[in-house]
Amino acid sequence: MKQVKTTNFGDRFFSFFTFCAAMVVLVSLAGIFISLIFESWESLSRFGFFNFIFTDDWNPVKEVFGAAIPLVGTFITTILALLIAIPISLGIAVFITEICPSKLKAPLSIAIELLAAIPSIIYGMWGLFTFAPIMSEYIEPGLQFVFGDIPFIGPIFQGTPLGIDVLTASIVLSIMIIPFISSIARDTILLTPQVLKESAYSIGTTEWEVIKDVILPYSKFGIYGGIIIALGRALGETMAVAFVLGNRHAFPTSFFDATSTITVTLANEFTEADSNLYMSSLYLLSLLLFVISFIVLSFAKFIVHKGSKKWNG
Amino acid sequence: MERLRKRKIQNNIAIGFSLLASIIGLFWLVFILFDVLRHGLSFFDLNLFIEDPAPPGFEGGGMRNAFIGQFMITGCAIVIGIPFGILGGTFLSEYGRMTKIGRLISVISDIMISVPTIVVGTFIYSLMVKPLGHFSGWAGSVSLAMIMIPVTLRTTEDMMSLVPWSIREAAFALGAPYYKVIIQVVYRGAIAGILTGILLSIARIAGETAPLLFTSFNNSFISLNMEEPMASLTVTIFQYATGPYDDWHAMAWAASFVIILAILLLTVLGRLLVIFKYSSK
Numbered sequence: 244m245k246q247v248k249t250t251n252f253g254d255r256f257f258s259f260f261t262f263c264a265a266m267v268v269l270v271s272l273a274g275i276f277i278s279l280i281f282e283s284w285e286s287l288s289r290f291g292f293f294n295f296i297f298t299d300d301w302n303p304v305k306e307v308f309g310a311a312i313p314l315v316g317t318f319i320t321t322i323l324a325l326l327i328a329i330p331i332s333l334g335i336a337v338f339i340t341e342i343c344p345s346k347l348k349a350p351l352s353i354a355i356e357l358l359a360a361i362p363s364i365i366y367g368m369w370g371l372f373t374f375a376p377i378m379s380e381y382i383e384p385g386l387q388f389v390f391g392d393i394p395f396i397g398p399i400f401q402g403t404p405l406g407i408d409v410l411t412a413s414i415v416l417s418i419m420i421i422p423f424i425s426s427i428a429r430d431t432i433l434l435t436p437q438v439l440k441e442s443a444y445s446i447g448t449t450e451w452e453v454i455k456d457v458i459l460p461y462s463k464f465g466i467y468g469g470i471i472i473a474l475g476r477a478l479g480e481t482m483a484v485a486f487v488l489g490n491r492h493a494f495p496t497s498f499f500d501a502t503s504t505i506t507v508t509l510a511n512e513f514t515e516a517d518s519n520l521y522m523s524s525l526y527l528l529s530l531l532l533f534v535i536s537f538i539v540l541s542f543a544k545f546i547v548h549k550g551s552k553k554w555n556g
Numbered sequence: 557m558e559r560l561r562k563r564k565i566q567n568n569i570a571i572g573f574s575l576l577a578s579i580i581g582l583f584w585l586v587f588i589l590f591d592v593l594r595h596g597l598s599f600f601d602l603n604l605f606i607e608d609p610a611p612p613g614f615e616g617g618g619m620r621n622a623f624i625g626q627f628m629i630t631g632c633a634i635v636i637g638i639p640f641g642i643l644g645g646t647f648l649s650e651y652g653r654m655t656k657i658g659r660l661i662s663v664i665s666d667i668m669i670s671v672p673t674i675v676v677g678t679f680i681y682s683l684m685v686k687p688l689g690h691f692s693g694w695a696g697s698v699s700l701a702m703i704m705i706p707v708t709l710r711t712t713e714d715m716m717s718l719v720p721w722s723i724r725e726a727a728f729a730l731g732a733p734y735y736k737v738i739i740q741v742v743y744r745g746a747i748a749g750i751l752t753g754i755l756l757s758i759a760r761i762a763g764e765t766a767p768l769l770f771t772s773f774n775n776s777f778i779s780l781n782m783e784e785p786m787a788s789l790t791v792t793i794f795q796y797a798t799g800p801y802d803d804w805h806a807m808a809w810a811a812s813f814v815i816i817l818a819i820l821l822l823t824v825l826g827r828l829l830v831i832f833k834y835s836s837k
Contacts, residue, residue: 254734254735257738258647258734261643261644261651262651262652264640264647265644265645265648267640268664269660274683278683279682281682330577334575334578338578342575351578355581361763361816362765364793364815365588366588369591449563479671479672479674481672481765482766482794509674510766513677513678526678529675536670
């Protein structure tokens with residue numbers, strides 16, 4: 244597999260042509276960075292980076308903008324979604340690879356991956372019209388009844404369960420990221436050498452012990468990578484969250500509070516921004532989101548790469 | 557024996573949990589699909605496709621403008637996105653295979669696939685909407701194409717790398733220059749995979765809403781002019797679903813049904829193509 248020498252005119256032309264097409268990716272990355280920095284400069288120089296991050300005021304009338312609330316909202320919904328999605332996705336991955344009968348494997352994986360094919364606006368519609376009412380009528384009052392009076396964790400179950408809140412948004416998000424984690428976990432679990440599993444079975448271990456002590460340690464880098472990619476996805480998810488989180492600029496104090504995320508603020512306010520500073524602050528939010536998800540996703544790539552290197556030489 | 561029993565119970569709990577997890581995953585899928593089907597079918601009629609929206613408060617009306625807009629915006633995005641994706645993927649798998657810049661572009665594309673699409677929307681806004689002073693269908697197409705390019709590029713790269721190197725060498729041995737080998741041998745071997753990648757990337761952008769909010773915006777009238785704001789199904793769904801009228805909600809459901817049907821069709825078609833291709837060998 245050596246580099247092919249390309250000296251004739253046809254090859255020079257074609258290689259340059261394809262090179263330019265590939266460069267579009269780098270150019271658009273650079274373009275996003277430059278234009279977002281350029282557009283957010285006014286806000287950045289007015290408020291300063293750290294001041295912007297730590298200010299919890301978002302007031303277009305007084306022209307004071309801070310990203311603390313959208314940032315906190317983004318992280319809370321993302322982390323809750325991950326906490327719900329990780330056990331379920333790993334369970335699915337283990338079931339598909341180790342437990343389920345081989346005839347069911349392909350249909351089940353395709354079904355789970357179809358969850359990723361459903362557009363986020365459909366998740367949003369479904370969340371708003373079907374899921375949120377169920378949450379507010381049955382599930383949230385139930386949770387409140389069970390956990391509401393327990394000291395320490397009681398307060399996070401307080402408030403009127405309206406269904407448009409942090410918990411609903413996190414559950415909808417968790418459904419959306421299940422296919423990402425489970426398909427990557429499934430692929431890495433499948434890489435575990437059959438010999439390792441068989442030798443464990445031969446000394447009398449149960450399926451669970453093989454999974455826990457052989458498969459999971461072997462495939463942990465892939466699983467971490469999948470989780471971080473899902474994290475990156477959840478951070479930037481817009482439409483599904485926009486429907487079910489409300490757009491309230493206040494810190495959530497319970498699961499049943501509406502709040503806001505970076506994406507929800509952008510989706511709701513971008514076309515309504517009436518002053519340059521307002522617009523520039525929205526661009527600064529967009530830049531923050533871009534930088535955070537870029538770092539998160541690069542980290543995921545790095546971990547997956549490290550994992551595959553460790554096992555393949 | 558006590559210990560063995562404990563281990564067996566543990567094992568059953570773990571297996572039970574993973575079975576439960578799969579059931580939960582399937583439950584969500586069935587719940588969502590069934591719900592869209594139920595609502596969508598009950599509001600589904602021919603007027604949806606052949607009538608323009610009625611003014612708020614009036615009965616009837618359809619979403620003809622949004623269907624046409626969606627087709628035009630997605631269609632132009634496909635026309636812009638596919639050549640870049642395929643040619644770029646060709647560079648990564650062939651000419652740039654061993655180069656650092658090739659590796660870098662491949663990694664960056666993987667990251668760009670998952671970058672929040674709303675950020676792409678804000679970028680195109682500053683590039684194409686703000687300077688011109690108005691929203692336009694083109695801006696929507698370009699932002700969708702930007703989302704599509706990394707996806708097609710990476711699948712093309714992967715599919716072309718799957719073509720065995722010895723086949724290229726056989727062609728080299730006949731004296732063919734590299735570009736002819738690529739066009740006549742490698743593309744032919746990878747065509748099914750590339751097509752699948754294209755179908756899946758179309759399925760991906762067909763349901764995108766966030767990047768269209770600030771680029772093609774919306775239009776309650778029928779418009780074939782890409783220079784002007786243009787309605788799309790997804791943005792219209794967002795507007796109708798968050799609006800106050802019941803018949804708006806009904807139309808949003810019907811439109812969601814159409815979108816989900818189209819996307820599932822594309823996805824299943826893409827998968828069948830792969831299965832068909834590899835089982836016929």
